[in-house]
Amino acid sequence: MDTILSTMFYFWITLFIAYFLMQRGLWIFSDVAKGTVSFMLEKALGPGADLVEGRPGAGARSWIMQGALWMIFASMFTFTSMWLTHDPDALHSLASWGYTANAEELASAGVYATLYGTVSMFIIGCSFHIIPKLAGTELASETNANLVSFVWTISVLVLVIGSQNNSILGIDIIPLGVALNNIVLLAVIMNQLLTVANKTRNIATPGWLILIALLSSPILAIVSIVSGAANDNVGQWLTYHIFGGTFFFAGVAGIALYASSIASGNPLWSKTLVGVTLIGSIFTINPFGDVDGQMVMDAFGPLADNNVMPFTNQDMLSASFLMALVSIPVLAFSSNMLVTMRGSDMFVDDPDASGNAELNLGSWLIIPIVIGSLFVQTDxxxxxxxxxxxxxxxxxxAGWLVLVPLSLGAALSLYPELVGRHLFSQNRARWGFWMMTGGAIFGLSITMIADFMDIALAELLVEDSSNLSEELRKVGSVMFYGVVIGSILHTLNMVTGMFRGELISKKSVRTSSISVESYSLVSPTTIRRILSSGADLDTEVIPTGENDEKGSATKL
Known part of the structure; x- marks a missing residue:
């Protein structure tokens, strides 16, 4: 059996076992496991538990706000790397402090800050709110969720430092950051599993997308090491893209689907398509990202070898086929999002619908970007x-036009309920959206045009680079600076909103229509319309605008 199919098979089997155990429990050991995990999450923290608050929603707020702060640094690193591509000496003065700025190293720092600092923290932060809501219970440990968010931030900082200098005093920095990252993720998983164990109702499919995303990271790491996939470039490439498909795509899809229902007030258009998205994210290879597995080799450190092996014919066939299949879950996700949000306000004028614009943007652009990525990866x-x-x-x-908008949109949609206030300024939210969107679309598109020009010149064996290509890269980097400004506007809006945003009333807090417990009947309607809102046979229909008081004559 070839490397790709064998590794995928082991991953599928292990993930199925994890899902089975979540559904069935650990037999007579379930109560023991619950008690042990509860002790580890709360009492085992010792004095550390007194450093943070454990009020409801504190964990989700902490993760989301830190993710917003990392969004600024991620955009700055990416912008600086783009600028240094055409002007390598722009930050030469920093050499007097002992730091030599390099475009590739700053681009790597931007990737770590974007994926682990921004997208991952938004996914985990939203999950701390969504999973308890769907399970009909409270988060097992708000204190632990709040505390480990700061440890995660430290791990991202270590990864960013490692991208600039991976060896300090003979110690590999990136594997150290990844190890710290996985320790925090293990605490997050235990917290969520204990929450699921206390559920009072079945969890909707978007919740399973999030749970599978969280579980996939440690499972994939173990499978890659045990199967030997981490020892050659083919296995490293596969591990990189499986992780992108399960953790990032499935996680972002889960929180975005839930948020689309929150933001629009509509039920999910199709639960079947949510299931297709879940199955597809597991059984396909996501083409987003780099064309090599260098990040995986850096992450595993001494546990991985640098064996360079060509793709066999069977590996090529398997990889191409599984990547082509990714169009099914992507189309299912995109269509479900767009139809669910039909009629919602894309320009965020409604304070109760923050994040709609970002969710719409990511849902539209995921299709062309995944098609382009498919061609590049197949090549x-x-x-x-x-x-x-x-x-x-x-x-x-893929990062700034799909993952970041979808995860940011989900975080903004949940913001009012988590914070108890609206965003400070809808005008600032609007400007932040247009600056980020315009900067990313125009800046990266112009840069890609310059890339195509360089490819054409290389095919023609032209030695001197084109001045036009260099000028286009300058324009592209300047345009991308809009992403930096947009990130700052969004972050300031979220931080200021915590203290000065308009207080929300209980009536304005929206609940997800994925699972409806009650339906307010305000006018004559049909059974079909009630059921289409997400209601079932146990939903309580509550007439509004009526009372039992005795009527009297109208006084003129």
Whole structure:
């Protein structure tokens, strides 16, 4: 059996076992496991538990706000790397402090800050609110969720430092950051599993997307090491893209689908398509990201080898087929999102619908970007490498035009209920959206045009680079600076809103229509309309605007 199919098979089996145990429990050991995990999450923290608050929603707020702060640094690192591509000496003065700025290293720092600092923290932060809501219970430990968010931030900081200098005093920095990251993720998983164990109702499918995303990271790491996939470039490439499909795509899809119902007030258009998204994220290879597995090799450190092996014909066929299948869950997710949000206000004028614009943007752009990524990855797997020059620009597009908008949109949709206040300024939210969107679309598109020009010149064996290509890169980097400004506007809006935002009333707090417990009947309607709102046979229908008081004559 080839590397790709064997590794995928082990991953599927292990993930199925984890799902089975979550559904069935640990037999007579379930109560023991619950008690042990509860002790580890609360009492085992010792004095550390007194450093943070454990009020409801504190954990989710902490993760989301820190994710917003990392969004600023992620955009700054990415912008600086784009600028240094055409002007390597722009930050030469920093050499007097002992730091030599390098475009590739700053691009790597931007990737770590974007994926682990922004997207991951938004996914985990939203999950701390969504899973308890869908399970009909409270989060097992708000204190633990709040505390480990700061440890996660430290791990991201270590990864960013490691991207600049991976060896300090003979110690590999990136594996250290990844190890710290996984320790925190283990605490997050235990917290969520204990919450699920106390559920009072069945969890809707978006919740399972989030749970599978969280579980996939440690499972994939173990499978990659045990199966030997981490020892060669083929296995490292596969591990990188499985992680992108299960953790990032499934996690973002889960919180975005839940948020689309929150933001629009509509039920999810199709529960079947949510299931297709879940199954597809597990059984396909996501083409987003780099064309190699360098990040995986850096993450595993001494546990991984640098064996360079060409893709066999069977590996090429398996990889190409599984990547082509990713169009099914992507189309299912995109169509479900867009139809669910039909009629909602895309321009965030409604204070109760913050995040709609970002959710719409990510849902539209995921299709063309995944198609482009499919062509680039297939080209790399086949060994042709004709499109290698645009892989970096397309990878940044996947981050800033799909993952960040969807995760940010979900966080903004949940913001009022988590904070108890609206965003400070809807005008600032609007400007933040347009600055980020315009900067990312125009900046990265212009940069990609320059990439295509360089590819064409290389094919013609032209030695001197084109001045036009260099000028386009300057324009692209300047345009991308809008993303930095937009990130700052969004973050300031969220932070200021915690203290000065308009207080929300209980009536304005929206609940997800994924699972409806009551339906307010305000006018004559049909059974079909009630059921289409997400109601079932146990939903309580409550007439409004009526009372039992005795009527009297109207006084003129």
């Amino acid at each position: 790399a797997v086949s060994g042709t490498n004709e499109l290698l020059g645009i892989s970096n620009s397309l990878s940044v597009m």
